[in-house]
Amino acid sequence: MARAAVGRNRWVYNFGAGKADGRGDQKALLGGKGAGLAEMTLIGLPVPAGFTLTTTSCESYLKAGGKWPAGLDADVRAAVKKLERTTGKRLGDARDPLLVSVRSGAARSMPGMMETILNLGLNDASVEGLAAVSGNRRFAYDSYRRFITMYGATAMGVERHQFDAAFDLIKEEVTRLRLGRPAGEKVLDTDVNGDELVRLVEVFKNIYRQAVGQDFPQDPLDQLHGAIEAVFRSWNADKAVTYRRVEHITDLNGTAVNVVQMVFGNMGDDSGTGVCFTRDPSTGERVFYGDLLINAQGEDVVAGIRTPIPLGQLRALMPELYDQLEAVRVMLEVHYKDMQDLEFTIERGKLYMLQCRSGKRSPAATFKIAVDQAMQGVIAAGEAKRLVRKKHLPARYAKAASKPIISKREAVARIAPRDIERLFYPVIDPALPSTELQLRRLCEGINAVPGAAAGRVAFTAAEAERRAQSGETVILVRKETSPEDVGGMHAAAGILTATGGKTSHAAVVARGWGKCCIVGCDALNINEHERTLAVNGRMLREGDALTLDGTSGQVYEGLLDLVRPTAPAEFETLLKWCDELRRLKVRTNADTPEDARRAVAFGAEGIGLCRTEHMFFATRERQLAIQEMIVAESRAQRVAALDKLLPYQREDFVGIFQAMDGKPVTIRLIDPPLHEFVPKTREQAEALSRVTGVRVEHILQRSEQLHEANPMLGHRGCRLCITYPEILEMQTRAIIEAGAECAKRGVKVLPEIMIPLTMDAGEMRILADQVRATAKSVLTQLGSKLKYLVGTMIEIPRAALLADQVAQSAEFFSFGTNDLTQMTLGLSRDDAGRFLPDYVDEAKAGVFPADPFQSLDAAGVGMLVEMACRKGRAARKDLKLGVCGEHGGDPDSIHFFHAVGLDYVSCSPYRVPIARLVAAQAAMELAEKPARGARAAKRRPKPGARPQSTPSKAKRRSR
C-alpha cells in the first residue's frame, strides 16, 4: 500500500500475492479474520488478495460520531489501487471487473455484527463485464441480485423479506409459467434463468430505491464506502452491544473490515465451496473432516439450502485439489499447532483459502486432540513425503508434520476448566428441536450448578426422600433450603429454589455434590401448604414433571431427554500430565464416605473440609440428639446429649478415614449457629419434648432466645466451644477414637482438627490446648498412639491480620474465603443478591470484575490471605496452608492461591479435576514469570487459552 503519511495512523493493511503488511498475531488491530488472512498469505497459502481496515479505524469513526478519521479515505483508495494492480482488474470495469467481498471481523468472534457483503463492485455496467468474462450472463445477474440484496438488507437496513418476496414472485409467476410446472411443485433458484434475473435485478433496484430513498449506488467506491460504514455501525447494533455486555467484553472498541477479491465457487462443476476441520470436531479423531458444495457460493453452505457432500468425495472428483487441500490442512495445523476450522472456495479448479481459525470441538474431542497432538504427528510420514513429492506441501513441513506438534505442557495449557465441566454434566439432548424447548420453557433462574435433571416435583425434603425411595426421580422445589433439607436435597436429582444466589445454601450444597441446581428463580410462586407451584401462568402440583438445565438456568415443563457425555481415555492422560506439572495439592470438601470415595476417584489427595454438623442432620435420631444438647438446662444434661451423638460421629469418621486410606482429613469442629438446629415449629418442639422430657415452652423459648440479629457475626464457630467446651471435647473424642480404631485395623489415618471462626490467638490457644488435652487423655485411655494436627480456619479478618500470633498454636491454616469475603467486604452473601449485581454489572457501577463470592477478590481479601500466609509462615516455618472456601474450585482463584504459596486447595469432588488442571497451569505460568509472584496472578493474561483464541479475563470467569 501507499505509505501512510508520517504522524498519522496507518488505517489499512494489504495482503496478496504472497505478501502481507500484517501478521497473525495482530488480532487486536486486524481482527481475527484479517490476521488469519495475512498469516495464511505469509505462509504461502492461496489466499485471494485484499486489505483490512484496522479496528482502530472503526473506533475512531465511532468516537467521532460517524466521521471518517483523517486519512482513512485516502488509505482505502490507495489500497483499492494496489488491489487493482495485484489482481490486474479494476472495480467497475465494464469488461473484466474486480469484485470484492466486505466482511466485519473483530478480535474475537462476536455475533450480532454485520456479516458479509459479496460481489461488491457490480453495477449496471460491470455486470455485463462479468457476464462476458464468465461467459455466463445468468451467473453475472445472479451475482448482482445477491449483491443488491446483501447491500440493501445488511448494510442499508432494507427489509430482507421484500427482496425474498420479489424473488418468490418471479419464481412462482414467471419461472413456473415458463417451465409449465404445476402449483405445489417447488421452483428452485437455479430454475430461474438469466433474463428473469435481469428483470429481478430491476425489481430489486426499485425496492432499494423505495426503501433507502436513493438509487442503488453505481460507483463501486461509493458502494465500498457504504459497506465499510455499515460494518462500522454494526459494532453498536443492539445485538452486538448486548453480546459484549453479557460476555463482559470491555477491552475491544471496534471491528476490523476485510475487503477481499471475490472468488466464485459457483462457476460450474469445477468450482465449489466448503468448510472443513483439520480433525473430527466430534470425536477428535485425526481425520480430515468437512463438507463441500459443488458449484455454489459460500452463503449457500451457511444457508443450508443445498445438501453438501462429505469432503472425502472431493478426492474422487478432484484428486489434485484434494491433495492440495490436504497439504493446506497439514500446514495450518503445524503452523497454528491446533485443530483448525477452514473455509475455502474452488474457482474453476483453483483453490482459494478464505478463512482459518481455531475449530470448535466437543468435550471429548478437546482432550483427544490435545493429547494426540502432543503424542503423534498430523499425518503419517509417508503421506507427508507424498505431498512434498507432489509439491503440494513445502519440504520444510514434512518433518514437522509427522511429529507431535505441541508439548505436553502446551496440551495442558490449552484445556479450559469449562472443557472438564462439560465432560461430566448430563445435558438436555441437543437433538431436541428448539421449538419444543421453546414451548416447554417455564422460566429462568440463576444457573448455580451446571448439568440437567428431569424428574417429579417435590415441595419438601421429606416428600423428596419418600418419592426417591419409591424409585422416582425427584426435583426438589423450595423457596430456599436450610441444613434440615439436606436429606431431601441429596435424594433429589435436581434442586430449584425461588430465592438465593450462587452461594446460597442450596447452591453450595448442590455444588458439593455436582448436582444440577437452579436458584433465585423469582418467577416461582410456591405454596408449600397447598403443594402447588404457580409460574408464569402455569400451575404445577406435587408429582408433576419438570426438567432443569442447570447450565443455562432454564426450567422446562415435562421430562426432556437427557444425554451424558463420556470422558475419553485422553482425559485421564491429560490430568496425569497435570499432576506432573503442579505443585499445589488438591483436596476435596466431603462430609460422607461416599463423597470422599467419589473425590478420590477424581484424584483428590485428601479432605480439606469435612463439615461435622452436616452429620447431625443425617438421621432423625441425630437431629434429636443435637437438639437435646441445645435445649439442655445444665452442663450435665448437655453432656448426656453429647454422649448420644458421640457414637454417630465416631462411626462417620471411621467411614471417612477408611475411604481416604491414609490421606489427610481436615475435620472442622461444629460451626453453624445453634439456632440452625433447633425446632422452629410447635410440632417439632413437641416431638423433642417427648424424647427429652424438656418442656415444650422451654424449647420454644430457647429457640426464640437463640434468634440473632446477624447470625453470620453471632454465636457460632469456635465461640460455641468457648461457651460449651463439652462440644469440643465430644467431637475431639470422636475423631481420636475413630482414628485409633482405624489404626488398629491397619488403616493409616491423618486427622487434622480444625477450629472454625478463630479471631484471636488467645482463643486459639485455649481451644487448641483443650483439643490436645482431650486427645491425650483419650489416647492414654485407649493405650494408642496417633499423629494428628490442630489448626484453624482463617476466615475472620482479625485472624489474618494477627496470623503470626495465631500460628503460635495452629499447625495449619485453612482459609475460609467465603466468610473472609463476607467480613472483609462487609457483605452478607445471603443478602447481597439485592445489590451486588449492580456492583458486578459494568453497565451500572461495575465496581468488581466478578462476583467476589465466586472469584476471590484478590485486591482486598487476597491481601489478607497473602498477609496471613507470610506472617503465619514467619512464625511457624512448616505451617500447612490451604483453602476450603468455595474459591478453592475457582480457576482464577486457584492461580492466586498457587502464587501466594498455599500447599493445597480444597473443593467439591466434581471440581477436583478442574483444580488439578488449573493448578498445573498456574505452576507453568508462574514458572514463566517467577519474579512477579502473587501479583502475576492478579493480572494473569490468559490461562487455559487456546493459541488462537484470546478470551478476555472476564469471559474466562464466566466459564
Added chain:
Amino acid sequence: MARAAVGRNRWVYNFGAGKADGRGDQKALLGGKGAGLAEMTLIGLPVPAGFTLTTTSCESYLKAGGKWPAGLDADVRAAVKKLERTTGKRLGDARDPLLVSVRSGAARSMPGMMETILNLGLNDASVEGLAAVSGNRRFAYDSYRRFITMYGATAMGVERHQFDAAFDLIKEEVTRLRLGRPAGEKVLDTDVNGDELVRLVEVFKNIYRQAVGQDFPQDPLDQLHGAIEAVFRSWNADKAVTYRRVEHITDLNGTAVNVVQMVFGNMGDDSGTGVCFTRDPSTGERVFYGDLLINAQGEDVVAGIRTPIPLGQLRALMPELYDQLEAVRVMLEVHYKDMQDLEFTIERGKLYMLQCRSGKRSPAATFKIAVDQAMQGVIAAGEAKRLVRKKHLPARYAKAASKPIISKREAVARIAPRDIERLFYPVIDPALPSTELQLRRLCEGINAVPGAAAGRVAFTAAEAERRAQSGETVILVRKETSPEDVGGMHAAAGILTATGGKTSHAAVVARGWGKCCIVGCDALNINEHERTLAVNGRMLREGDALTLDGTSGQVYEGLLDLVRPTAPAEFETLLKWCDELRRLKVRTNADTPEDARRAVAFGAEGIGLCRTEHMFFATRERQLAIQEMIVAESRAQRVAALDKLLPYQREDFVGIFQAMDGKPVTIRLIDPPLHEFVPKTREQAEALSRVTGVRVEHILQRSEQLHEANPMLGHRGCRLCITYPEILEMQTRAIIEAGAECAKRGVKVLPEIMIPLTMDAGEMRILADQVRATAKSVLTQLGSKLKYLVGTMIEIPRAALLADQVAQSAEFFSFGTNDLTQMTLGLSRDDAGRFLPDYVDEAKAGVFPADPFQSLDAAGVGMLVEMACRKGRAARKDLKLGVCGEHGGDPDSIHFFHAVGLDYVSCSPYRVPIARLVAAQAAMELAEKPARGARAAKRRPKPGARPQSTPSKAKRRSR
C-alpha cells in the same frame, strides 16, 4: 534487721527511729501501707517503729499451699528482735511489754481482706505489765479483751457475736447490778470496770478455747505467727477474690503484712486518735480538715461509737500538737504533691503518724485541688515561716510549701476521665439511708450510661412523649429500642431495656444524649399490650414511679431524691490547660441544632458525625415521606417522595450550620438498611397507604422483601445510593442549598459530605463524582459558591486495606470503628452479648482485655486503622483523618488515635470534655516517649493516674 542470707529473698523490711529499709515507691513489694510508713519514717515524721512482711512472702506462702517460705520465720524473729531493740521493750514482758498491731496492706486498697489486729503481745503475764506501766488496770484488761476479740474473730474465725454477747451479759448482769441502773437505761463499755474486765477476759478465753479447740496462745511469737498467717490467708477470702475479679485486678499476687508498735490514744485526755485530710475533700478548699476523738483508740473512730470533734478544736486543746500536725500536713503534701488522707494517734501528748495515702475527694474537689496546687502554695509563706521558727517544719520545706507544688501538666495528668463524668451526672442523694435503698431495690441491669433518673413508667415511645408533654418526668421501659423510638427516648429522663448490651441501640443513643440508661435487665418481664412490668415478684403499671441509677445499674421502685453536682470554675481552667496541651481536635456526634449547641458549650470544635437518618424520624410527616420513598414503585415516585423530604433536611442542616457557626460539619449520607424505616404492622401500613395511595399489600410485601438475614452486612450505607442514586442527589442538594443559604446570611459553613460503608475505590469514585456533580449543578443554579469536602467512613476492612486507592477520591476519612470492629472481628454487637462476656472475663476465656466495642481493639482493628492512615496519607498528603465511632469518646482509644496521628476524634456531646482531657494526656505521654509511637498507646502504663495511686489498666477502663 539481720541481713537475709545470700541467695534467698528478703522477706521483711524494717522501719523506725528515722530509718527505713524500704521506700515509698515500693508499693508492689511493701503494699501501700508499708510503703507509706517507710516513706513517712524517712521524711522524718513521727512514725511508730515496726516492720513489713513483703507481698512476695504472702505469695510464696500461698503458692506453697500454706507453708512459710524458707527464711521468713527467721526474718520475722530477727525483725522482732530489732524492733525490741529500737523500742527498748520486749514482747510478752511481764513488766513493760512491747505491743504491736498487725495489719494487711496490698499494693492497692482492697476490701475483703483481714483488717487489723491490735494489742498483740498481750498475755496473762504482760497484761499485768501493761497495767503497771500505764497505771491503769482497766485499760490493760480492756486492751487484752479487745486483742482476744480481734485475734479470735478476725484471725481464727470465732464468731464475733459470741464475744459481743458475753460482753453484753457482763454489762447487763454485772455492771448494771453494780451500778444499780434500771433496765432500759443503756450501760456503756466505759461503765464496765477493771475487775469486771478481768472476768470478761476469762470468759473470752473460754469462748476462744471452745471455738478454736486450743487455749488462747500465750507466747507472743505464736500470736504473731498466727496473725501473720491469718493475714496471708485472707488474701483468698471470698470477698477479696470477688473484688479482684470484678475490678480486673490480675497483677497482684499477695498482701504485705505490717507489724507496728502499738501506740495508745486511749491513755487519758492527753491522748487521742484522728483522721484528717490535707484539704477539704468535699470542696477542695485549702483548709486542714479532719476529725479527732480524745482518749480513744483508732477502732473507736472507725466504729463510729463516739462522736468525734472537728480537728480545729485540737488547736485550742493542744496548740503545740496542732502546729506539729499542721507541719506534718505541709510536709506530706509537698512531699507527695497531692492531697493526703492521714491517720494519727496522740499518746500522752506525743504525736504518732499511722498512715498516709492519697485522699479520696468529691468531683468538684478533684478539679479545685489540682488547679489550686498548680496555682498556689500549700500554706501562706508567713505561716510556713512560723512553723519553721517553732521547729515543727524543717526549714527545707518552707519555700516549697508556699509555692505551687505541681505544674499545670501534672494537674492535667492526674485528672481521670471518670472525674469529669462524675461532674455531670445527677446521682441518687447520697444522704439516703442505705436501708431505704435496700428496700426499694427491684433489680439490676447493665449500667450503660451513668447518672440517675426518677420518673413515671411509659411502655411506648408515644406514651413517653405524651406524658413528657403533659409535664411528667418519664422513664421509658422497653424490651429493646429501635430508631422509631427515638422521639420517646428523647422525651424520657431515663431509659430501661430488658435486652441489649452497652452498645445496643438504646445505649448508644442514650449515651449520645448523656441520658441515664440501663440495658440488658433480663429480670424485667414487660407486657407491652397489658402495659405492665413484672419484676422479681413486683408488678408495676404505666405511670408507676421508678428510679434508675445508671452508674451502678440498679433499679429502684418509687421516686428517690436526686442531686446534681456542679462543676467548679476550676473545671474550665483545667480544660483550658488541656486545650493548650493537645494536638488532637475534638468534635462531636450531633444530629440536631440543640445537640450541636450543647457540644459547642462543652468545647466541641466541629461535628464529626451528623446522622441524617435520625432526622427522618423526627416527625410523623417525615416518617411518612421516607416510607413513601421506600415503597415507591418507580424512580419517578421515589423522586417525588424525596422531594418532600428535601425541605426538612435543608432546614435541619441550616439549623446545624448556624449552631456550629463556621466549624466543620461532617454529614453522613443515609446509612441504615431501609427496612428500619418501613411499617411493620398492618396499621402502620394502612396509615402509609392512606397518604401514598400505595396498596397495603404492596407495602407489607415490600417490608417483607426488605427483610435481611444479616442486615449488618446487607443493603445499607452507600450501597443504597448505588441502587438509588436519587437519594444521594436529594441529600447532597439539601446540604448544598442549606450551606448556600447560610452563606447568604453571613454564617460561615464548612460541610464535609461523608459516604458511609465504602468498600471499594471504584464505588467511592462513582459516588464522590455524583456528589460533586450534584453540588456543582445546585451551586450553578443558585449562582453561589461554597467550599465543601467529600470523604468517606472507613468502616469495612477492605476499605482500610485499600485506603490508598480510596483516598484518590476521598478528601477525608472518618473511621467508623463500631462497624470496623464488627467486621474485623466477625462480631455482631447486637448478638455478642451471649458470648462476648466470656471473652472479656479473665476467669473464663479472657481473650480480650476489654469489650472491643467500648475500647478499641488496638492489635487487630487498630492495625487496620494504622494501615489506612498510613496508606491514605501516602496517597493524599492533606487527607483529613478522624474517628466517629463510639471509641472516639473512650480514653484508651483516644490515646491510640492520637498516636496514629488522627486529626480529630468525635464523640457524644457529654464526652467532649473527657476527650479534651485525654487528648492532652495522650499528647504529653507521647511527647515523653515519641519513639515508640502507636505501639506506646497499646501498652500505655498509667494515664490520668494520681501520683500515689497506680490503678491497673483494666481498672481505668472500667471508669
